[in-house]
Amino acid sequence: xxxxxxxxxxxxxxxxxxxxxxxxxxxxxxxxxxxxxxxxxxxxxxxxxxxxxxxxxxxxxxxxxxxxxxxxxxxxxxxxxxxxxxxxxxxxxxxxxxxxxxxxxxxxxxxxxxxxxxxxxxxxxxxxxxxxxxxxxxxxxxxxxxxxxxxxxxxxxxxxxxxxxxxxxxxxxxxxxxxxxxxxxxxxxxxxx
Numbered sequence: 594x595x596x597x598x599x600x601x602x603x604x605x606x607x608x609x610x611x612x613x614x615x616x617x618x619x620x621x622x623x624x625x626x627x628x629x630x631x632x633x634x635x636x637x638x639x640x641x642x643x644x645x646x647x648x649x650x651x652x653x654x655x656x657x658x659x660x661x662x663x664x665x666x667x668x669x670x671x672x673x674x675x676x677x678x679x680x681x682x683x684x685x686x687x688x689x690x691x692x693x694x695x696x697x698x699x700x701x702x703x704x705x706x707x708x709x710x711x712x713x714x715x716x717x718x719x720x721x722x723x724x725x726x727x728x729x730x731x732x733x734x735x736x737x738x739x740x741x742x743x744x745x746x747x748x749x750x751x752x753x754x755x756x757x758x759x760x761x762x763x764x765x766x767x768x769x770x771x772x773x774x775x776x777x778x779x780x781x782x783x784x785x786x
Contacts, residue, residue: 596683596703596704596705597681597702597704597705597723597726598701598702598703598752599700599701599702599704599726599752600700600701600702601699601700601702601730601749601750601751601752602697602699602700602750602751603697603698603700603730603737603738603745604692604695604697604698604745604746604747605695605696605698605734605737605744605745605746606694606695606696606738606743607695607696607741607743608695608696609671609689609690609691610671611696611741612689612695612696612698612737612741613671613672615740615741616687616689616698616737617673619632619647619649620632620633620634620647622649624740625736625737625739625740626732626733626737627732627736628651628652628653628729628732629649629650629651629733630650630651630652630658631650632647632648632649633647633648634646634647634648635647635648635662637664638662638676638678639664639666639676641666641676642664642665642666642676643665643666643667643668644665645664645665646662646663647662647663648660648661648679649661649663653729654724654725654728654729655721655725659680659681660680661677661678661680662677662679663675663676663677664678671688671689671690672687672688673687674686677702677704680706680707680708680711681704681705681706681707682704682705682707683702683703683704683705684701684702684703684704685701685702685703685704686700686701687699687701692746695743698737700730706722723751726751727751730749730751731751733749734749735749
């Protein structure tokens with residue numbers, strides 16, 4: 594479980610071009626996304642990029658701030674592809690898709706934590722990191738809809754589900770406990786011999 598793959602969907606009554614235009618004005622994100630502390634232009638790092646790069650800083654629900662740089666490496670009329678460096682490293686992309694009654698904004702993140710403590714805690718703290726991401730993105734969806742004076746058509750969706758991560762950690766801890774007990778049993782038998 595080294596990295597994280599998050600897919601998020603926001604469904605709202607806004608027209609696709611309207612939604613795209615607001616989302617594309619990344620420097621305005623702090624105006625409507627409370628956890629977005631700042632978005633600043635940055636010198637590009639990715640040589641494949643378009644020359645546009647931004648540094649994002651978010652205050653998460655867990656007691657840390659998440660900062661990363663996103664270099665735009667591809668753009669479509671209703672979407673953007675980026676490479677991510679900073680406290681997480683990987684790729685991010687979003688697309689605005691028309692749906693009956695409005696738009697679906699689809700985010701896809703494939704990132705690896707870079708901070709030593711995140712990497713160390715990741716196997717056990719995975720559910721907390723997933724919950725943190727889900728809460729942050731749900732807040733973004735509500736703020737985005739409010740900024741456009743539109744309505745969310747359904748609650749924001751996120752994958753992976755928190756429950757599956759919790760079950761994975763539970764299974765891993767159960768396996769570890771089983772191995773420890775088995776090891777004790779083997780050591781105990783060898784002492785009796």
